[in-house]
Amino acid sequence: MAEKILMKGNEALAEGAIRAGCRFFAGYPITPQNEVPEYMSWRMGQAGGAFVQAESEVSAINMIYGAAATGKRCMTSSSSPGISLKQEGLSYCAGADLPLLIANVMRGGPGLGNIAGAQGDYWQSTRGGGHGDYRTFVMAPNCVSEMANFPHKCFEVASKYRVPAMILADGIIGQMMEPVQFTAPEVDPSKLPEPSWALGIGEGRTKRIVKSYDLREGYLEKMVMERVARYRELEKNEVLYEEKMLADAEIAIVAYGTSARVSLAAIKLAREKGLKVGLFRPITLWPFPKLRLAELSGRIKKFLVVEMSLGQMVEDVQLSIGGRAEVNLHAKPGAAVITAEEVYDTLERIVKKGAKEYAVAQ
Amino acid sequence: MQLLNKRPESLTEQTMHYCPGCGHGIIHRVTAEVMDELGIRSRCIGVAPVGCAVFADTYFNCDMIQGPHGRGPAEATGIKRCRPDAIVFSYQGDGDLASIGMAEIVHAAIRSENITVIFVNNAIYGMTGGQMAPTTLIGQKATTCVGGRAAEQAGYPIRMSELLATIDGASYLERTSVHTAPGVLKTKAAIKKAFQCQIDRKGFSMVEILSMCPTNWGTRLDNPSEATKFINDDMMKVFPLGVYKDALKQEQR
Amino acid sequence: MYQGIRISGFGGQGVISAGVLLAYSGMLENKEASFFPAYGAEMRGGTANCSVVISSDEVTTPIVSSPDTVIVFNEPSLAKFEPMVKPGGLLIINASLVNSRPARKDIKVLCVPCNEIAGELGNAKIMNMVALGAFAAATGAVSIEAITKALPKVYKKLKPEVIELNVKALKRGAQLSLN
Numbered sequence: 001m002a003e004k005i006l007m008k009g010n011e012a013l014a015e016g017a018i019r020a021g022c023r024f025f026a027g028y029p030i031t032p033q034n035e036v037p038e039y040m041s042w043r044m045g046q047a048g049g050a051f052v053q054a055e056s057e058v059s060a061i062n063m064i065y066g067a068a069a070t071g072k073r074c075m076t077s078s079s080s081p082g083i084s085l086k087q088e089g090l091s092y093c094a095g096a097d098l099p100l101l102i103a104n105v106m107r108g109g110p111g112l113g114n115i116a117g118a119q120g121d122y123w124q125s126t127r128g129g130g131h132g133d134y135r136t137f138v139m140a141p142n143c144v145s146e147m148a149n150f151p152h153k154c155f156e157v158a159s160k161y162r163v164p165a166m167i168l169a170d171g172i173i174g175q176m177m178e179p180v181q182f183t184a185p186e187v188d189p190s191k192l193p194e195p196s197w198a199l200g201i202g203e204g205r206t207k208r209i210v211k212s213y214d215l216r217e218g219y220l221e222k223m224v225m226e227r228v229a230r231y232r233e234l235e236k237n238e239v240l241y242e243e244k245m246l247a248d249a250e251i252a253i254v255a256y257g258t259s260a261r262v263s264l265a266a267i268k269l270a271r272e273k274g275l276k277v278g279l280f281r282p283i284t285l286w287p288f289p290k291l292r293l294a295e296l297s298g299r300i301k302k303f304l305v306v307e308m309s310l311g312q313m314v315e316d317v318q319l320s321i322g323g324r325a326e327v328n329l330h331a332k333p334g335a336a337v338i339t340a341e342e343v344y345d346t347l348e349r350i351v352k353k354g355a356k357e358y359a360v361a362q
Numbered sequence: 363m364q365l366l367n368k369r370p371e372s373l374t375e376q377t378m379h380y381c382p383g384c385g386h387g388i389i390h391r392v393t394a395e396v397m398d399e400l401g402i403r404s405r406c407i408g409v410a411p412v413g414c415a416v417f418a419d420t421y422f423n424c425d426m427i428q429g430p431h432g433r434g435p436a437e438a439t440g441i442k443r444c445r446p447d448a449i450v451f452s453y454q455g456d457g458d459l460a461s462i463g464m465a466e467i468v469h470a471a472i473r474s475e476n477i478t479v480i481f482v483n484n485a486i487y488g489m490t491g492g493q494m495a496p497t498t499l500i501g502q503k504a505t506t507c508v509g510g511r512a513a514e515q516a517g518y519p520i521r522m523s524e525l526l527a528t529i530d531g532a533s534y535l536e537r538t539s540v541h542t543a544p545g546v547l548k549t550k551a552a553i554k555k556a557f558q559c560q561i562d563r564k565g566f567s568m569v570e571i572l573s574m575c576p577t578n579w580g581t582r583l584d585n586p587s588e589a590t591k592f593i594n595d596d597m598m599k600v601f602p603l604g605v606y607k608d609a610l611k612q613e614q615r
Numbered sequence: 616m617y618q619g620i621r622i623s624g625f626g627g628q629g630v631i632s633a634g635v636l637l638a639y640s641g642m643l644e645n646k647e648a649s650f651f652p653a654y655g656a657e658m659r660g661g662t663a664n665c666s667v668v669i670s671s672d673e674v675t676t677p678i679v680s681s682p683d684t685v686i687v688f689n690e691p692s693l694a695k696f697e698p699m700v701k702p703g704g705l706l707i708i709n710a711s712l713v714n715s716r717p718a719r720k721d722i723k724v725l726c727v728p729c730n731e732i733a734g735e736l737g738n739a740k741i742m743n744m745v746a747l748g749a750f751a752a753a754t755g756a757v758s759i760e761a762i763t764k765a766l767p768k769v770y771k772k773l774k775p776e777v778i779e780l781n782v783k784a785l786k787r788g789a790q791l792s793l794n
Contacts, residue, residue, distance in 0.1 A: 006639045006648070006769075024444050032654060050443035054436070055469035062433035062466070066409070066440025069427045074444070092430050115654065176677045177635060177650040179642040199425040200445055203404040207374075209419050210427040258676075265675035339680040 004179040009141075009169065010035035012148035012180050013103055014043065017075050020152040021187030022101065023049030024074035026063035028056055028082060031115040032171035033105035036077040057082040061089030061102070068098035069210040071198025073155050073189055077103035079171070080121050081112060083129070090164060091130030095212030097197075097227060099158030101151060102136075103167040105174035108335025116335035117171030117258055122312035125168050126286040133224060135231050137165040137238065138285040140256040144178035146283075152184035159195075161234045162227075168285060170308070171335075172258045240283035241292060245271070249278030251351055252296060253343070254317050255306040256282050263306045265340030270347050277347060285313070290320035297325040302350060304328040304357070308338055311358075328357040370394035372403045374423045383586045385540045385573025386414060389482060390421055392540075392550035393453075397424070400557055402449045407441050409434040413455040414488035432463025435470035438477040449560055451478040457487045460496040460520050467522070467568075474531030474565035478556045481522060481568055484575040485597060492578035496520045499600055503580070523570045523606040533609040534559040534567035537601060541574060541590040548603075555608075564609055572597050616646075616671045618756035619679035622746075623664035623696055624688025624709070629743030632769070633686070634665035636747065639769050640761035641669035649677040662691060669756050684754060686746050687713060688729070707749055709742070725749055725792055732787050738777075741784040748788025759785050 007015070014036045017025075025044055027037040037053060044051040054060035060076045067074040078086060083104045093100055106121050108114040128134045137157050141147045147169060154165035194200070199208055214220055245267060246252060255263040260281040270277045280296065280303075282289050297303070303325055305314040311331040318327050330346045332338045349355040369375070372394035380386045397403045406424035410416060412431035419426035425448075429437045434452030442450045459467050459481050470477065486504060487493040494504040494511055497519045501510040511519075523537045534556050538549040549571055556567035574589040581588035620637065624630045634650050641648035651666045666679040685696045686707040693713050700706050702721045711730030727749045733742040751759050762785055766778050773781075 004642060006635070006642055006650075024440065026440065052439060052443060052473070055465050055472075059433070059436040059439075059466050059469065062430060062436030063440035063443075065430075065433075066427065066437035066442075067444045068440075069437070070407075070441055070444040072444040074440070088430060089433070092428075096428070171654075172651060172677065175652055175654055177638055178674070178677075179648060199407045199427060199441065199448075201405055201447065202425050207423055208425045211419060212428060261674075262676045262678075268675065337678055337680065339678075340676055341680065 004181055006177050007144055007148070007180045008035055008175065008177050009144045009147045010105060010174045011039045012144045013077070013151065013167065013169070013174075014039035016148040016182065016184065017101060017151040018043055018047050018049070019182055019186045020155045020184065021073040021189040021192060022075045022151065022155070023047065023072055023189050024064070024067040025049070025076065026052040026054045026060040026067070027076050027078065028054050028060050030079045030082045032107055032117070032174050033077050033079045033103070035174070036103065036105070057085035058089065061086035061093070064100050064102070065089055065093050065096070065098065068093060068100040069096070069199045071195040071200070073101075075101040075103070075151070077105065079105045079107045080109050080118070083121060083124070087130035090136070091128070091132050091134060092212050093164050094128070094130070094134035094136065095132065096210050097162040098164065098210070099155070099162055100164050101154050101158065101167065102164060103169065106168065106170040114335050115171065117173070117175075117308070118333070118335040119170055119257060119259060119308040120310070120312070120333060121168065122285065122307070122309055125166055126288070126316070134227070135163065135286055137161070137163050137234065138168050139165070139240070139283060140168045140285050141173055142257050142260045142281065143173070144176065144180045147173060148180050148182050149184040152187070155187070157234065157238050161230045163230070163234065168257070170258050235287040238284060239287050239289045239292070241289040242281040242283060244279040244281070246278035246280065246296070246300070248276050249300055250276040251302040251304060251347065252278050252280050252300045253304045253306055254280045254282070254293070254313070256285060256313065259306045259308055259338060262338050262340055263343055266343035266347060269340060269344045275347060275351050288316045288320065290316070293317060293320035294322065294324070297321040301325045302328065304330060304347065304350060306330045306338070306343055308332050308335070326356065329359065330357060331359070370398045372397035372406070372423050374421055376420045378421060379417060380414065381577045382583070383574055383576035383589055384414070385484065385571070386482060388540045388546055389480065389549065389571055389573060390418065392546060393480060393553055394422065396550060396554045396557055400554065400561065402557065402561070405447065406449045406451065407445065409437045409452040411452070411454045411458045413458050415453055415455060415482065416489065418453050432458050432461070433466055434458065434463065435466040435475065435477065435479065439470060439473070439475050442475060442477050449478070449557065451480060451557075453480045454482070455488065456481070456483045456485065456495045456497040460522050468526070468529070471526050471529045471532040471566045474533065476560055476563055476565055478560050479568040480553065481570045482573045483522070483570055483601065484573045485519070486575050486578045488575055488578055497601070499596055519600055521601060523568070526568060527606040531566055532568070532607050533565035535570070535607040536605045537570040537572070537603050539572035539593055539598065539603055541572065541593040559610065572601055616756070618669045618684065618754060619682045620667040620669070620684045620686065620750070621664060621679055621682040621696055621699065622667070622686045623662065623692035626661050626663045628688045629740065630663040630688065631665055633743040633747055634667045635769055636762055636765050637667045637669065637757060639765040640757040643761045643764055644757060646671055647674045649674045651677040662689075664692070684750060686750060688743070688746070689713065690715065693717065705753060707746055707753070709746060725753060727788060727791055729788075733784060736780060736783055736787070738780055741781050744781045744784035745788040748785035749792035751785070752789035752792040759789055
């Protein structure tokens with residue numbers, strides 16, 4: 001058993017990435033993710049990798065584009081406004097089929113918003129985010145241990161399917177400290193095979209081109225369709241979710257990240273009062289666990305989506321359930337603190353009074 | 363029969379798409395000759411830009427990546443930091459480097475990133491059809507300044523070599539031109555020095571090359587000398603040729 | 616067991632370090648623990664507060680909205696956090712700097728002259744340790760031994776004599792709360 005240490009979410013994320021074989025990091029300061037570049041700045045050198053504090057988020061993601069093209073495991077991180085700036089580069093990386101890790105420690109928005117934790121970037125993360133048709137593998141940690149261990153999974157999936165992977169955390173998960181265990185296997189990047197497409201020393205082989213465009217008639221379509229086939233495989237194989245107390249549940253809360261933790265506290269309150277409530281927590285936001293939700297909706301007839309945003313993930317839940325069960329919403333945007341008590345009140349209204357809730361919480 | 367000249371190994375057999383009289387083909391050729399002569403072709407990784415040289419990834423016979431508009435120095439940074447054994451270059455036009463990519467080029471120089479930049483300055487946006495560039499001369503006509511660039515409305519042309527020369531991290535900077543045969547030879551020599559600077563791990567190097575764009579300058583097809591004359595009479599007044607930084611020489615002094 | 620704690624004071628009063636120490640101590644006693652700072656934009660001064668949870672069960676939300684214990688180091692913190700304390704909960708007040716007294720009658724109140732005691736021990740910076748000692752003794756959520764063990768783990772650069780001083784402060788706080 002690995003030793004337990006008390007660590008901040010952001011630092012665990014950085015250490016986890018290095019243990020997963022990441023050897024290049026470029027980033028730009030923005031709260032609440034500053035501990036990631038700060039940690040990387042000294043730790044990357046120890047690990048024999050390179051760290052660059054870029055002049056902007058735009059430049060950082062483009063450094064990652066170059067680094068990923070060499071086949072090395074690399075990472076950038078930021079928070080909401082900075083992630084918006086990275087979208088052009090992310091689209092290029094997706095278009096060039098490059099594996100990489102990007103972390104978003106979400107804060108309040110839109111605009112400069114504030115620096116508290118929020119979940120307003122769900123649509124941006126799960127719909128591609130930049131221009132053009134593409135997908136990003138998105139994992140949503142809800143504790144410091146998941147911050148520590150998800151980078152490994154992200155790099156594995158990113159490399160296997162040649163897609164960018166994202167860790168979508170929020171300011172609370174990034175800033176909090178918890179006991180953490182690094183359980184994911186440690187990766188020695190020098191033992192990883194060189195990908196067939198990686199740029200490098202071309203002695204004795206034909207040249208390689210890393211490209212996101214091909215202006216020849218019909219070629220872009222071909223590139224995109226080949227990518228779509230990989231997306232289909234990924235959707236089939238890489239869905240992750242967690243279920244708690246669902247076996248006898250009459251109502252299921254669907255929530256991810258910090259919202260899932262708050263919801264669990266509300267569920268405990270509800271269980272004490274005899275309400276049969278359980279938790280369904282999507283761990284991968286793309287691919288979304290839609291098949292499992294569809295299955296659950298055969299038995300559970302009431303769902304409550306809890307999110308720290310206007311009501312974004314609720315649309316995926318509705319799509320998954322397709323009208324077979326009632327979908328309620330407890331939404332709290334604007335980086336306001338969501339409490340177990342308020343979620344419990346909503347639960348009570350739905351279960352005891354038969355109310356249908358679909359509102360942004362006051 | 364004796365073979366006097368041939369295609370450099372560092373160029374592919376792909377037919378170039380450049381307009382007649384364009385300077386890009388010449389610059390590709392001399393860059394490739396330098397790569398051959400230094401024996402670095404198999405170690406080279408190039409970043410192709412967005413702009414007229416967008417197909418450079420198919421012309422250079424070495425590993426290439428297509429960069430987003432203006433971000434070449436950032437890609438080159440990521441590549442070089444991960445493959446310090448490679449020779450990394452970014453090929454960029456004036457809109458790419460001096461407008462949308464101003465931050466990336468300046469900060470690559472500030473970090474003294476050990477890369478080489480080939481900067482083609484033809485004072486116009488080529489591929490998009492002749493719009494005003496950051497290097498367009500005062501009075502020069504373009505599709506977004508049809509009466510000629512007016513300083514009061516659009517400001518002044520930027521001199522990149524002079525600007526970067528103020529940065530401690532810039533190690534080798536030279537401005538040349540390909541409008542004459544001696545100019546082509548000087549350009550080749552400058553590119554060779556720039557690559558040598560990188561091979562010797564001396565840090566950031568850039569060659570700014572004044573180059574013809576007969577199509578978007580609206581010069582007459584039957585009189586190619588109009589374009590070379592524009593460089594000689596007008597561009598070189600604003601963009602004087604010469605070495606702007608040579609860290610190696612300064613060290614020796 | 617479950618203990619949700621809020622600590623609040625001026626930036627520089629050791630609010631954050633007290634919170635981290637508590638969480639670490641909980642972990643050393645094989646409990647689940649979490650620490651969450653309310654991070655402001657200011658770097659120095661201003662107010663700082665944090666949430667700590669120590670629990671035998673998994674920690675759900677790390678933001679403690681109805682704390683079992685609130686520790687306030689300054690006057691504005693009392694006004695802000697007094698209403699939050701759970702009925703029957705504990706409010707620890709740094710009596711050296713807080714002149715007001717709580718209005719609520721449904722909570723336990725412990726007034727500790729943290730700054731005076733720290734001053735007597737010869738180092739004003741260990742004021743927060745006096746409060747932690749009082750907390751540990753009053754609630755039993757963590758032991759003084761666990762905090763003592765956590766000190767050099769959290770502050771790797773602390774000299775042994777400074778650690779010793781911190782431990783003295785913890786013990787003085789504990790004594791006060793037991794009296």
